[in-house]
Amino acid sequence: MRFVPGSKWVVAALFFVALAIPLLTDNSYYLNMLIMVFIWSIAVSGMNIIAGYAGQLSLAHAGFFGIGAYTLGLLMVKAQMSFLVSLAVSVVLTGMVGAVVGMISLRLKGHYFAIFSLCMGVILSLVIEKWESLTEGVRGLLGIPVPKIGSVEFSTLTSQYYLILFFFVLAMFVNRQIIHSLVGRTFISIRNSEELAESLGIHAMKSKMLAFVYSTVLAGLAGALYAGYLRFLGPEIASIEHAFEMLLYLLVGGIGTLWGPVVGTALVMTLMQWLQSWQDYRMIIFGPILVLIVMFLPHGIMGAFAQLKKNQPSVLPDTTDDKNRGIERGVNDRRLAGGESDA
Amino acid sequence: MLRTEKLSKYFGGNQAVNSVDFQINQGEITAIIGPNGAGKTTFFNLISGLHPPTSGKIFFEGEEVTNKRSYEMAKMGIARTFQTTKLFAGATVMENLMIGHRLRTKSGFWGAVIRSQRYRNEERACREKALQVLEFVGASALANRSVASISQEEQKRVAIALALSTDPKIVLLDEPAGGINADETSNLAELITKMKNAGLTICIIEHKMQMIMKLADRIMVLNQGIKIAEGTPDEISRNETVIEAYLGGGAHAQAH
Numbered sequence: 160m161r162f163v164p165g166s167k168w169v170v171a172a173l174f175f176v177a178l179a180i181p182l183l184t185d186n187s188y189y190l191n192m193l194i195m196v197f198i199w200s201i202a203v204s205g206m207n208i209i210a211g212y213a214g215q216l217s218l219a220h221a222g223f224f225g226i227g228a229y230t231l232g233l234l235m236v237k238a239q240m241s242f243l244v245s246l247a248v249s250v251v252l253t254g255m256v257g258a259v260v261g262m263i264s265l266r267l268k269g270h271y272f273a274i275f276s277l278c279m280g281v282i283l284s285l286v287i288e289k290w291e292s293l294t295e296g297v298r299g300l301l302g303i304p305v306p307k308i309g310s311v312e313f314s315t316l317t318s319q320y321y322l323i324l325f326f327f328v329l330a331m332f333v334n335r336q337i338i339h340s341l342v343g344r345t346f347i348s349i350r351n352s353e354e355l356a357e358s359l360g361i362h363a364m365k366s367k368m369l370a371f372v373y374s375t376v377l378a379g380l381a382g383a384l385y386a387g388y389l390r391f392l393g394p395e396i397a398s399i400e401h402a403f404e405m406l407l408y409l410l411v412g413g414i415g416t417l418w419g420p421v422v423g424t425a426l427v428m429t430l431m432q433w434l435q436s437w438q439d440y441r442m443i444i445f446g447p448i449l450v451l452i453v454m455f456l457p458h459g460i461m462g463a464f465a466q467l468k469k470n471q472p473s474v475l476p477d478t479t480d481d482k483n484r485g486i487e488r489g490v491n492d493r494r495l496a497g498g499e500s501d502a
Numbered sequence: 503m504l505r506t507e508k509l510s511k512y513f514g515g516n517q518a519v520n521s522v523d524f525q526i527n528q529g530e531i532t533a534i535i536g537p538n539g540a541g542k543t544t545f546f547n548l549i550s551g552l553h554p555p556t557s558g559k560i561f562f563e564g565e566e567v568t569n570k571r572s573y574e575m576a577k578m579g580i581a582r583t584f585q586t587t588k589l590f591a592g593a594t595v596m597e598n599l600m601i602g603h604r605l606r607t608k609s610g611f612w613g614a615v616i617r618s619q620r621y622r623n624e625e626r627a628c629r630e631k632a633l634q635v636l637e638f639v640g641a642s643a644l645a646n647r648s649v650a651s652i653s654q655e656e657q658k659r660v661a662i663a664l665a666l667s668t669d670p671k672i673v674l675l676d677e678p679a680g681g682i683n684a685d686e687t688s689n690l691a692e693l694i695t696k697m698k699n700a701g702l703t704i705c706i707i708e709h710k711m712q713m714i715m716k717l718a719d720r721i722m723v724l725n726q727g728i729k730i731a732e733g734t735p736d737e738i739s740r741n742e743t744v745i746e747a748y749l750g751g752g753a754h755a756q757a758h
Contacts, residue, residue, distance in 0.1 A: 333615050340614035341604055341625055348601045351590040358550060358584075360576030360605025360668055369611060 177324055181317040190316050192432065196425045197327035198385050203408045203420035204334050205377030210406075211415035212343060213370035214350025218402045219260060219276040222283025223375040225397025227253045227382025229287055232300045232392045242306035242313075246383050253379025254372050256283075261371035265364060268353075280402050288394035296394065303390040313387075323384050330377055331421070337373070338417055346370050350415075407445065411452055413459025422460050503528040503703055504549060504580070504672060509558035511544055518544040520727040521558065526672060531694065531704045533714045535738075536724035537747065542707045543585060545724065546674050549705075550582045551575035563671075577605055581670035583661045585677045585707075591650040595641070595660050598649060599632035602667030635663040638700075639693055655686040662693065666702075673697065675706040679713055691717055715739065723747070 181190065202224050210216045230249035234240040240248070264275045287294050294300060306313040306322065313322050337343050345366050348356040353363050386392055395401075404427075412423020427445075434441040456463045504526040511519040519541045526532045534542050547553045549560055551572035560568045562578060570578070589598050607628065613621035636642050639659040644652055649660065658678055665673050675694070679687045691713050698704055708714050714721065715735045723731040723738060725747045731738055738744055 336615045336617065337611065340617075340621070341600070341607060341609060341628060342611060342614040344597070344601050345604055347590070347593075348604075352588040354552065354572075355584065355588040356601070357572040358552065358576055358582050359602055359664065360573050361601070362573045373611065 174328070181320050185317070187316055190320050192428070194316075194320055194323050194388060196421075196428055197323050198381050198388065199405070199408065199428065200421045200424045201327055201330045201384070202378045202381035203405045203412075203424050204330060205374035205381070206405050206409055207374075207414060207416075207420045208334070208337070208346070208377070209367075209370050209374040211409065211419070212338065212346040212350060213367055214346075215265065215367060215371070216273040217264075217276040217371065217374065218273060218399070218406070219264075219280040219283065220374070220378045220405055221399060221401035222280040222287075222397050223253050223257060223378035224382035224385070224401065225284060225287050225394070226256055227379030228386040228392055228396055229294055229300065229382075230379075231383035231386040232303045233293065235303050235387075236300060242304075242387060243308055246380075246387070249383035249386075250376055250379050253382070254376040257372045257375025257379075258368065260375075261368050265367045265371060277399065277402075280397075280399050284394065284397035284399065287397045294394065299394075300392040303386055303392070305390070306387040319388055323388065326380060326384055330380065331417075334377075335417055342366075342369070407449060409459075410449060411459055413456075413461030413463075415458065416461035416465065419459050419461040426460070503563060504705075505561045506549065507559040507561070509545070509548060509560065510556050511541075511548055511553060512556045517727045519548060519555075519724075522724070522727075522729045524722055524729065524732075526703060526705050527720070528703050529698070529701065530719040531698055531706060531717050533718035533721045534705065534707045534724060535709070535711070535714060535721060539726075540724040541727040542724055543676055544727075546582065546676055546705075546707060549575075550580055550674055573605070576668055576670075579669070579671035580674065581665035581668045581672070582674035583658075583665050583676055583678060585680060587654075587657045587661050589649045589657060589661060589664070592648070594646050594648055595636070595652070596629075596632055596645045598660065599636065599664055599667055600628050602635070602664045603628040603631040603669070605668055631667050631669075632663075635666040636660075638666060638696075639663045655682045655690070658682065658690065659693065662697075666697075670702070672703045672705060675704065675708075677707055677709065679708055679710050687713055 177193075180193065184190070202220060205223075206217060206220045227249045230252050231242075231245045234245035234248055235242065260276075260279050264272060264279060267275050288296055290296070291298075306319075311318075313319050345356070345361055348359070348361060349363050349366055356366075357363050382396070385396065408423040408427050409420055410423070411427050412421065413419025430445075431441060434444060437444075452459065458465070506522055506524045508521045508523060509519060510517065510521050522545065524545075534545060536542050544553070548555050551567075551570050551574060554569055558568070559566060562575075562580065567575065567578065607624040609618065609621040609624050612618075613624075633642070633645070636645055639662055641656060641659045641663060644656055644660065649657065652660070662673070662675070662678065665675075678694070679690050682690070687710060694704060694706065694717055706714070706717070718735055721731075721733065721735055721738045722729055723741075723744050730747060731741045731744045733741070
């Protein structure tokens with residue numbers, strides 16, 4: 160109800176395109192690419208909740224992605240549990256680890272939190288790599304069964320595509336509901352000024368915990384889907400490099416905007432594919448791009464879009480009759496703030 | 503209504519607030535004045551729960567609240583503004599204000615996700631509260647303006663509106679007239695009188711003496727963390743110690 164009409168149609172159109180893609184192409188390269196974009200978008204959108212909205216830059220999220228992935232993989236391989244149950248347990252367990260990590264790390268503020276979360280990320284990835292008796296360490300976890308829900312087997316690429324699209328849409332829906340709500344506003348108020356938020360009766364620690372746990376749940380969900388899709392896991396998925404990649408996606412797409420994580424992930428992953436033959440040298444390209452983006456588009460691509468829109472005179476007729484009108488008009492300003500966005 | 507007993511705050515060896523006994527009476531405007539660095543804002547930070555005191559006690563409506571955190575104080579009915587306006591410049595006035603009533607709502611994550619009946623009622627309540635306080639401070643026209651685009655005085659009004667949207671019993675105003683001109687100051691004084699008439703208890707830190715002398719029912723004077731005088735504006739303006747410490751530079755102070 161709070162979409163500006165334009166973007167509402169864009170989202171609807173993209174949704175139908177996403178639904179139709181497997182019917183239009185059976186090119187496995189594209190489908191695989193899209194599946195990876197969906198998976199990483201979910202994880203990056205989690206990072207966005209805690210870093211972009213609640214203002215606490217967490218670099219531990221690759222670790223949580225790893226927890227989600229390994230929990231699903233281990234439950235399915237070693238405990239022969241079903242896909243759905245494993246998925247649910249992975250998400251809950253990641254959230255629980257997130258709660259413990261959050262309780263400790265959210266006592267720190269600003270850069271200290273970021274550095275601490277970086278350390279937590281390193282610890283999580285080390286645990287996954289070194290706990291060989293459980294995770295098989297660097298040998299990797301092989302033979303994760305094909306995901307099955309009831310009698311439906313997700314063995315083909317197309318079926319996997321729809322399975323992961325479903326969770327992607329679900330995650331984005333929940334994100335949208337949260338971001339455009341009193342809960343989301345509470346996060347933003349903490350990002351704006353924790354002192355002011357507390358003086359308005361907001362228990363900042365509690366809200367930050369909620370944002371953090373939810374964000375780790377998204378990372379865990381993404382990890383679990385990744386494990387169910389690739390059916391092979393190596394400890395490097397939890398490595399700190401992935402946390403920085405996620406941050407890159409987020410910054411390019413637009414931190415603190417609803418669709419920024421998706422746009423950034425899609426764009427950067429595509430670019431990376433093109434530059435794949437460059438291997439490690441591609442950072443020579445991404446480094447300067449990132450610097451330019453931070454300098455000239457501090458709110459990323461979606462943030463810049465929002466600003467463009469804001470500068471155009473509104474031609475929307477004032478037909479909204481409900482009480483949300485004031486909020487709707489404010490939507491553009493909000494984006495500039497690096498705040499809510501729905502473009 | 504709010505009372506402190508030997509309230510002290512030390513930052514290292516620096517005694518920012520030193521053994522202050524103080525009282526805010528219901529329905530009154532109480533002012534805290536003193537030279538720069540006298541400990542006024544620190545005192546506010548203590549009674550609003552932002553910082554824990556080093557020693558001493560705070561009572562609110564008879565109950566001890568010494569170590570309560572600021573969000574708990576806010577829930578009990580103590581609202582405050584900050585010296586430097588801490589509004590969210592990128593958002594609109596309305597968006598800033600929506601959060602002010604959040605402490606009186608209960609909806610959490612799931613309520614927001616499914617947009618439960620209670621959630622929708624509470625969101626509506628927040629919006630209505632925001633409109634109501636905006637009207638009270640005479641800033642209804644600003645609802646959809648971005649905070650970055652409104653004047654300093656308007657920002658001060660919105661900051662007061664934000665404090666009012668928490669449904670407070672006491673409002674602590676930290677230099678509400680700082681950085682605004684004389685006309686605007688008298689408008690602001692009118693607003694503060696209006697708040698008092700609406701039944702609110704007010705405590706105000708201010709350097710603009712004329713405004714304080716007109717508004718305040720009682721004044722406390724702090725100097726170097728110590729309370730050096732307390733009384734009606736008349737008594738304070740005749741108090742030797744105060745004149746020496748502060749009003750001696752009165753003309754100077756007003757020039758700010």
